[in-house]
Amino acid sequence: SLALPLDMVELGAWLTSLSQSETKPYSIMVVDDDEIAAQTYGLALEAAGMEATIVTDAVKACDEINRCAPDLVLMDMNMPTADGLEVASVMRLSRKNLSLPIVFLSAEKDMERQREARKIGGDDFISKPVDLEGLASLIAIRAERARALRQVMDRDSLTGLLNHARFKDRVADELGRSRRTGSTFSLCLLDLDHFKRVNDTHGHLCGDRVLRTLAHSLQGTLRQTDVIARYGGEEFAVLLVGTDATRAQIVMDKVRTSFEQLKFDGPETSFSVTVSVGVSSEQMGSSVEGLIGRADEALYIAKDNGRNRVVI
Ligand code: GH3
Numbered sequence: 255s256l257a258l259p260l261d262m263v264e265l266g267a268w269l270t271s272l273s274q275s276e277t278k279p280y281s282i283m284v285v286d287d288d289e290i291a292a293q294t295y296g297l298a299l300e301a302a303g304m305e306a307t308i309v310t311d312a313v314k315a316c317d318e319i320n321r322c323a324p325d326l327v328l329m330d331m332n333m334p335t336a337d338g339l340e341v342a343s344v345m346r347l348s349r350k351n352l353s354l355p356i357v358f359l360s361a362e363k364d365m366e367r368q369r370e371a372r373k374i375g376g377d378d379f380i381s382k383p384v385d386l387e388g389l390a391s392l393i394a395i396r397a398e399r400a401r402a403l404r405q406v407m408d409r410d411s412l413t414g415l416l417n418h419a420r421f422k423d424r425v426a427d428e429l430g431r432s433r434r435t436g437s438t439f440s441l442c443l444l445d446l447d448h449f450k451r452v453n454d455t456h457g458h459l460c461g462d463r464v465l466r467t468l469a470h471s472l473q474g475t476l477r478q479t480d481v482i483a484r485y486g487g488e489e490f491a492v493l494l495v496g497t498d499a500t501r502a503q504i505v506m507d508k509v510r511t512s513f514e515q516l517k518f519d520g521p522e523t524s525f526s527v528t529v530s531v532g533v534s535s536e537q538m539g540s541s542v543e544g545l546i547g548r549a550d551e552a553l554y555i556a557k558d559n560g561r562n563r564v565v566i
């Protein structure tokens with residue numbers, strides 16, 4: 255569930271992010287060695303407002319999942335390059351695919367194989383030939399619930415940002431990419447200054463509003479490819495892709511100065527809040543823990559040196 259827009263937030267940016275998340279069509283991966291059949295299903299899904307990615311070589315299906323992050327997989331059972339059941343078992347090995355619905359589509363008449371398909375975690379089994387309209391509506395319903403589930407699993411309910419666990423996954427992914435391609439990135443930890451005081455003075459609901467406001471201003475300021483998360487209570491974490499520490503300091507300083515200028519209305523008085531930031535950047539042989547540890551040390555220095563500052 256999305257929070258109401260706030261007076262201090264740029265309404266435009268908020269509405270844009272809201273409409274994007276609401277209208278983004280369901281992305282369905284269709285895995286079938288029979289290209290004509292796959293295209294037919296794809297067209298039926300697209301006619302119902304979804305997006306279809308066709309994969310005819312089952313061996314490539316798992317890699318494709320990482321690339322296109324589908325809301326649902328619709329898969330044939332009997333394919334020459336790999337058995338649909340085996341492909342599904344491999345998909346289920348990844349924690350990321352826990353909530354991914356896998357719908358089997360097959361001419362398979364053998365009840366034992368159908369049972370097996372359900373046993374490895376297939377969510378539905380549809381017999382060929384299929385009623386295309388029925389297929390599309392079933393897929394849309396499954397995809398909708400999967401997306402809602404993923405929202406609960408991956409996101410923080412107060413701010414809608416990625417949660418702590420998913421943030422660490424993304425840092426690990428980015429570290430892997432950086433090792434393969436030599437790309438650079440920075441990790442920033444943000445901690446609100448004297449936030450306990452804000453709660454004590456203006457109440458926790460007001461404090462919650464401050465947290466949402468910082469989340470929205472990060473979303474409004476950073477790039478679409480950057481990763482923004484709620485790390486914990488009043489702490490946020492940001493991964494700036496393709497950005498070295500010097501550049502990250504400039505970016506985060508912009509966030510810091512625009513945030514300190516916001517005026518919040520408390521029950522009795524209006525007030526402003528500041529934020530301290532620690533930055534670390536990818537170096538040869540970094541680990542997720544190493545990066546977070548170094549950002550944390552920088553954050554500690556920022557606090558120690560008077561808060562409301564960015565330290566690299
Ligand atoms: P410092 O500048 O050293 O970071 O001081 P601080 O007061 O921000 O730090 P401290 O760790 O003492 O307090 C953090 C506060 O953040 C305490 C806690 O109640 C508040 N907090 C954590 N999560 C939430 C939340 O979800 N909502 C609200 N309103 N407050 C929260």
Ligand code: MG
Nearest residue numbers: 287330332333
């Ligand atoms: Mg087949």
Ligand code: MG
Nearest residue numbers: 445446488489
């Ligand atoms: Mg803290």
Ligand code: MG
Nearest residue numbers: 445446447449
């Ligand atoms: Mg704090």
